Amino acid sequence: MTPVWIDFDGKYLLVNTAESRAKDRNMRRDGRVALSIMDPDEPYTHLDIRGHVAEITHDGAEEHIDTLSRRYDGKPWTYQPGQVRVIFKIAPDSITGNV
DSSP, X not given: OOOOOEEEOSSOEEEEEETTSHHHHHHHHOOEEXXXXXXXXXXXXXXXXEEEEEXXXXXXXXXXXXXXXXXXXXXXXXXXXXXXXXXXXXXXXXXXXXX
């Protein structure tokens, strides 16, 4: 399990990572995904989402990671030369939790 910034486009959960990282390799190898989302102010309030990778794309990935960085970190993304960003679109199969 690893922390990850996520987004939602109305249909898919979006996870942005760099090619060749463990997340990239693992989701390409096995498209099953599990996410656990906690409310930092209420630790017993959470969502558990199980789904599968429906699409992998490079389109808009650089802009998307900048948007996520501004949302989660409050500042622009610091680009690393040679890094190739990729978006994994995850289709939820089941959602459970305590909200």
